[in-house]
Structure formats: structure tokens, C-alpha cells
Amino acid sequence: MSSDMVVLKNVVKRFGNIVASNGINMNVRRNEFFSILGPSGSGKTTLLRIIAGLERPDKGRVIINEDDVTNIPPYKRSIGMVFQNLALFPHMTVYNNIAYGLRLRNLTEDEIGFKVKESLRLMRMSPEVFANRKPSHLSGGQKQRVAIARALVTQPAVLLLDEPLGALDLKIRQHMMLELKRIQRTVGTTFIYVTHDQGEALVMSDRIAIMHEGKIEQVGSPREVYEKPRTKFVANFIGEANFFEGVMREGFVETNFGKIKVKEEIPASRKVIVSLRPERIRIGNAAVGSENMFKVKIIDLIYRGDTLIVIASLEGIEIKISVPAIHPEVMRLERDKDTWIGWNSGDEAGIFELED
Amino acid sequence: MSLVEKLLSSARKHRSLAIALLLGPPLTYLTIYFFAPFIITVLYSVGLIGGRGTLTGNISIKFYRQALRWVYIKVFYNSLILAALATVGCLLLAYPVAYFIAMKAPKKWRNPLVVSVIIPYWVDFLLRTYALMNIFAMLGIMFRYDAVVIGMIYDYLPFMILPLYASLEKIDRSLLEASYTLGASPWKTFIHVTLSLSKPGIAAGTILVFVPAIGEFIVPTMIGGVSVTTIGTLTWDLFLKFHDWWRGAAVSVMYIAVVLAALAIYMRKVGELEI
Known part of the structure; x- marks a missing residue:
């Protein structure tokens, strides 16, 4: 078994004249908390969407768990995704939001109920209190947790997170950073986390890729990219x-x-x-x-x-x-x-x- | 104090006056053209107004008893079925159109496409029905029930497309993407997310088509001729052919009661969706 969970090989993606991914090579290891850090417009979200299958690369290969998934649609990939706006289904309860992915996988209603409750507890949310609430009756931090639970409950090979903490205020954001780290350690799933916030990346990541104008400038541990930046951009962007x-x-x-x-x-x-x-x-x-x-x-x-x-x-x-x-x-x-x-x-x- | 501030503060002081001024014109209009005719209709239906507009002073339910005759009930039933067929037809035709404009068409084309849905309806209702009569005559389907249904679908289609478009256009694309990443195919995503979230549009469009379609008069008369009788044509006949204003009024009041009852049941169902 390869130590890499996600491999991008020379991925190129253009939107009109804009080159969002300019020949990206990237390896994300198994069970790793990997961050893609860059300013807005650097192409980090596009890269995440290419891994998810929501965008198709013009060139290059996407490999997840040793399978070439470049031409596989998102619903056949083993991924979970937490969206920037969380994208909870507004017409469904918390329970049904989390059960959504499980119902598509032909589990019995007993198994589904068990897994939904288990995942809510992992998020430190009481199933009795929250299972029957609609997303509109949740706080920002609670929505966050439900979105993560929904994406993780199907046990995907990799969890993709697109700046999910952006909308939260500072205190809750700091708390959620530590929570995410805890959750990642508990479930051991590979996390790929996109952010423009160097603080988030430094606190949570095992390794960080710093993106700039469609290219990866440097990949390394938080300490490496902070203390030994390889380019002026990295030195300026981090710290x-x-x-x-x-x-x-x-x-x-x-x-x-x-x-x-x-x-x-x-x-x-x-x-x-x-x-x-x-x-x-x-x-x-x-x-x-x-x-x-x-x-x-x-x-x-x-x-x-x-x-x-x-x-x-x-x-x-x-x-x-x-x-x-x-x-x-x-x-x-x-x-x-x-x-x-x-x-x-x-x-x-x-x-x-x-x-x- | 600027003029605007002065106006605002005096408006705050004379709040009830402002409300009266705002509500006055529409209330007057509704009273003269809606409430008064409706009350007169009710007075006719219970026999309080007699021949030549004289007041009789006696309330009677005999006109309702006459209106409850089997032939009339059958007309009610026919009208409801016809309206239901037209509504279902509109929904089936309108959904793909609204879906395409809201979800598939490029953003800059959405407004022009919506306008293009409405433009044909700037031509007068009657003229369009005449045009339809010519086409149906060529096809040889005039005076047939299916021609009446098709005509009604044609006339009410935009009232279904527009609310559907409005509710589909509001759906956040990331919800569809979230569904894909959770393992749902495009078809399952459509059923569980898109269709579910467009229910308010379906509800609004259904009401906008079904309610006026029950009372539809022109299409059944012009395209159906004598072969299709609806509440609309029945009321017309009672008032203007037989000059039986009392029975006509009773049928009208019953028609309003039926529509209100149907609406109440429907709205309660829709309310349960709670989106």
C-alpha cells in the first residue's frame, strides 16, 4: 500500500485566460492533516474541487487511494467535502442531513440511526437535542459540526474542507481549530484543508502547501515553511x-x-x-x-x-x-x-x- | 432639520393618519369593485333582492337547493377535473422549461429567457384563443375535450413557469455539489434536493393555475363550444342567457366556497412542508 492517499500529477486547469492550476504536483499522505494555504485567487479552492471531482482538470491525473479517478464523477469517489457555506440541506433535519450519504449506501435504518448518533457524539453534540432540528435552528459552530459529521459519516478515504471556519467569529474559530485537529486524530481520516488563514494552517496541519498564482511554492511542516521559507512569497505570506x-x-x-x-x-x-x-x-x-x-x-x-x-x-x-x-x-x-x-x-x- | 426629517417626524407623530392615507385608496377601490358586488351577489343568492333590484325582506335558501341539483354538481366536478388536468399539464411542461432557464442556461441568458416566456402573453387573451381556434381547426380537433385542456394549459403556462423559475433559481448550487460528494447521482440529487427545494414554487404555481382554471370561461366556450360545460360557462348561461340572477348568484357563491375549501386544504398540506 502506497503511503500516499491523494496524488496530483501535473494538473492543469484554466478558466478562460486565468490559469487556476499551473502544473500542480502534490502528494498527500495517509492519515495526514494537509493544508493548502494561499491568498484568494491563488487556485487553492479549484485544486480542492479537482480532487473532489467537481471540476475536471484540462490536463494531468488525480489519484485517490491508488485509483486513478481523473474521469470518475464525484459521486463515485470516496470523498467527503465540507463546503465554505457548509451547504446543509435546509429542508432536512440534522438527522436526515447526516443520514443522506448513508441512505444512498443501502444500509438498514437501524445501522443508519446508530451511525448518525455516533457521529453526532464524535462532534460533541447530543443526538437527543439536535437530531430533529433544522439547520436554520443551529448556531454557526453547530452547523459546522453537522457539516463535518455529514461528510465523515460515510467513512471517505479523504475529507476535503474548503475554508469551513471562515464565517465563524474569532473565539469559536479558535475552538473549532482544536476540535478539527481532535476529530482528525480520532477518526484518522486524511484531511485536506483549504484556507487563506496562515494561523489555521499552522495550528492544525501536519504539512502545508503554499499556493501562489496557480502554483505550489513550497510544501512542508508548519515549522519548515515558517523557519525555512523557500521563496520570498512564502516568507512574506507566512508570518x-x-x-x-x-x-x-x-x-x-x-x-x-x-x-x-x-x-x-x-x-x-x-x-x-x-x-x-x-x-x-x-x-x-x-x-x-x-x-x-x-x-x-x-x-x-x-x-x-x-x-x-x-x-x-x-x-x-x-x-x-x-x-x-x-x-x-x-x-x-x-x-x-x-x-x-x-x-x-x-x-x-x-x-x-x-x-x- | 431637513425637509425629509421634518416629514418623517410628523409622519411618526400622525402614524394613524399615515396608515389611513396609505390604506384608503386601495380599500375604497376594493369596496366599490369587489366587496360591494360580492355582497350584492350574496344578497341575490339568498333572495333578499327580487326582480328589478327591489328588496324583498325574505331570506330563502331555495336557490341554493336548485343549485345543488345533480346537473350542476356534475358541472362543478367537470370544472375541477378540467382545472386539475390543466394544472398537471402546466406543471409537466413548465418544470423542464423553468429548470433549464434557472439551472442550465448561462447566467446572462436567464433574464432574456424569462422575458421570452412572457412576451407571447402580451397579446390579448382573446386574440390568442382565436389564434388557437384556427390551429385547432386546421388540426381538426375543435370542440373536443382534449383541445380545451390543451388550450387551458397554453393560456396558464407562464403562471406555472415563473414561480417555478423563482424557486429553482434560489437553490444554492453548493447544495447540489454537496449531494454529489455524498454519493448521490445527478438523478438522485434532483429528486432529493432540487425537487424537494422547489416545492414552494410548485405550490405557488399550482394555486396560480388551478384557482383561475376552475372558473375558466373563455377557453371552454370558444374551443369547447357546447360540448364542455364548466362553472364559468354555467354562470354565464344562468345570468345572461336565462336571466336567472338568483340561481346564478347561488352557483357563484358555492363556487367561491368550493375554491376556498380546496385552497384551505391545499395550503395546510403545503404548510406541513415548512421549508
């Missing part, structure tokens, strides 16, 4: 980053404000961009002794509770620095005052070659 443009020299990058010592090896005299996470930059006395030290002027201080965001100007370039709010240096930071910032080589998130 926050400062970017310094310069020219590569032996062991350092020459910028218009000075030399930056770096670890990465890139052939000399190439134009490059150095990316640096705000939390990797030290400030004030803590910066003293760093390999890279610069004098900056503080433009603004933004208090975020757990952290303090310092906006500083380095020769006219705006720099973001994130400091824990309990850091001893915090008291000394004042607007319009000069201070030091610093970091060591190897602290940079990445160096990206600029194409001419």
Missing part, C-alpha cells in the same frame, strides 16, 4: 518578515545601509533579498554584540498584550521588530528616539535570489 535588498558578496550581503552577515551560500554578485522575522531582531542593550548591528530611529510602538511591536526606520527603510512585552528593554523604548537593533548570521529566515 511577518522584513526584507532587505542587496548584492551577495563572500559571506555577507551588501545593502545601501551596510553589510549584513549571512550564513547561506549563494554565488557572489547576485542580487538577493534577505528576509528576517520581527522576533529574531534584538533591540536596545540586547542588540549589543550581535554580528549585525544598526542604529535605528523608533517611529511607533504598538502594544499587543503579549508582545510589543516596534516600528523603526533604518536609513528610511521601515523595520518591524517584535519584543516580548515583559522584556526588560521595553521600558527604555520611546517614540522618536534612537536605539540599536541587531542579529546574528543564521537568524535570517532566508535569502532569495532576485530574477533580473
